[in-house]
Amino acid sequence: MKKQVIVIGGGSSGLMAACTAAEFGASVTLIEKNKNLGKKLILTGGGRCNVTNNRSEEEIIAHIPGNGRFLHSAFNQFNQFDIMNYFTSRGVALKEEDHGRMFPVTDKARTILETFIEELKNQNVTVRTNAIVEKILFSENHEVTGVKLDTGEELPADSIVLATGGKSLPRTGSTGDGYRFAKKAGHTITELYPTEAPITSPETFISERILKGLSLRNVALSVLNKKGKKVTTHQMDMIFTHFGVSGPAALRCSMFIHQTKKRDKTDVVTMSLDLFPDKSLAQVEQQMNRLIKDAPDKSVKNGWKDLMPERYLLFGLEKCEIDANQTLKSLTPKEIQAFAAFCKAFNFQADGTHPLDKAFVTGGGVSTKEVNPKTMESKMTKGLYFCGELLDYNGYTGGYNITGAFVTGHTAGYHAAIESK
Template sequence: MRKNVIVIGGGSSGLMAACTAAEKGASVTLLEKNPNLGKKLILTGGGRCNVTNNRPEEEIIAHIPGNGRFLHSAFNQFSQYDIMHYFTSRGIALKEEDHGRMFPVTDKARTILEAFIDELKRRNVQVQTKATVERINYENGKIVGVTLDDGTVIPADSVVLATGGKTYSRTGSTGDGYRFAKYVGHTITELYPTESPITSSEPFITERVLKGLSLRDVALSVRNKKGKTVVSHQMDMIFTHFGVSGPAALRCSMFVHQTKKRDKVDEVTMALDVFPNSSIGQVEQDLQRLIRETPDKNVKNGWKDLMPERYLLFGLEQAGIDPDQTLKSLQPKDIKEFAQFAKAFTFTANGTLPLDKAFVTGGGVSTKEVNPKTMESKRQPGLYFCGELLDYNGYTGGYNITGAFVTGHTAGMHAAVD
């Protein structure tokens, strides 16, 4: 018998779930509260839509540090290579950029959205926009449909929740799915912003000493209260008026929250290394070589090629060195102090920007209560989850959207055939 499947949410995972359920023979209704589908999808990848990542599965899982292993079974059914084929087989050429990131050749996220819309039409999916689901209806423990806020009742044999997390609330991600999940007894793990700029109340931040300064290919680390490195990312970063941002900071952000919670502290220590490919001994040798080569130059000119001028002057101040003194007047302790600054300038972070300013929601529907092979609820037969609603999260670079497409495909397929 042909199943009636309702997919709630017309974002990345919901679009994939609806198309897949229809492809597997179900009669599908896709409900989206916004006037248009894919409102958040067209913002992804800077409006270009980084559809997936061309790295091996294990590497992709490693780049989903929040419960990424939960996705193994789903990857076995629909992998990153299947995602690429899904779009190329529908006439969309893809290209690979740095770090394995895959984009449509058009450089337009709308190209991906239009492919889904075409597929929805081809598969006769009933799409209702401006449709807010009030509740999911149950009879004798079984799903029988949903009721919209205008009182409309739509029958269903199974429901796929693809409502997203709580980031970008302006796109409609307001956490409705958590309410539906809680109603049938699901645990919602603590929600927190990830891939979010990091905040700090250090004087050099609040006084905007380094605001707007970008640093290339540096290592930014989060340390625990014992001084051990929790995580380190070697990428670009930028100082802001509230803290630090850029790729390195975004990747460290979830660990700021986790370390604060684990160590029961209000602030965590960050460490910044501007010479991540050199040891501190090598840095000291480089400083001494520059002193030998131009002993009569003042420090700010003699060392000006080491790093951006503002960071150099800031570092000299941190090390107690007068930027106008000559290189030959520097003492061994001065060189050691500055090398230490270059390799491990430490500052405190007190958190991140809130969920609404984050790229990704951490936390969500507990993965322990969801069947990883089908994405079906272990609490309520016929209820399926996919995308950011689930408690997994990855770094930017095509990892989160890969998770959305993989879980969306798995949920849509099993909602249709199981």
């Protein structure tokens, strides 16, 4: 008799778990509360679905700063190259873009979703959409026995895979149901917080929108602790907004804003912006002095205009109390040093990020200490498996979170199908 596996949640990790469990011989039912499967999947990668990353396993795990080490055992069973092969062997051509990001050649996330839907059909998975799980059923000796739907219908199961997602983007169906189920099974839910979210700032120059809409390319943005030491630094693009900062560098710093606030017991943390991360302070000063020597009679705002965007130049000159209209030759060594220092380390305050419901990724979740990393099975309840964003791990944008979803989904689905009670 086939093993009965129920997968709750039809997102990235749930789709992979359901297809895998069926592939390895289980009779699978996939339950999704939305009308359609993959509601969040089709939003990933800007609607193009960045399916994984072509970097090494060590690099990928380094880009999953929230408990990435937990994934090592799962990667040993199904890794980024297996993900690529999973899709290419099913007729999906992939292409590599910058930073190792892998996309379908169609540039459509729907291509990936349709591949899963076709696989569900091929593996005879029973798909129940518009179905809401009210609770998970357990035996007296802490083994799963099935689920009860909000209609009162009960479905028996030998194994259950929880793939319900986090609490980010609730409009996609990620409303935290899995945390409630996990708690009932005796699990600890670590504090939830938004990650990969734009950063908010109480600074006057932000509220007055002085730099709103200004993009800076290839800068280094850092989060500093109360001792002034760098907690993290990301060298990428960023943009100033009407509420703070956003763009890739800011999104990657966002989780560290929450962690540093909590660790330092403070309401605000200091961020530092380095406009020239590939040059030393001395090299920046030398570059400025060369421009002074080449055109001593030019005004500062015209003589230094090629160094950076004009708005940032004028903003920095005002910060350093330098008259933008004075000639370059009239600058004092002290003024040149002050402006070079501004370019290398403009510090400003951040007080948080956009809330969890507006973030793309949830930090925190089911404690990884209570989950077997080799199987994704609960250490508290036999037959209960976890995968995806529900677990307390999180990565940066660039294909790292979805890689974690597919890797844990495959691991959970495989073991849910083959492990005996």
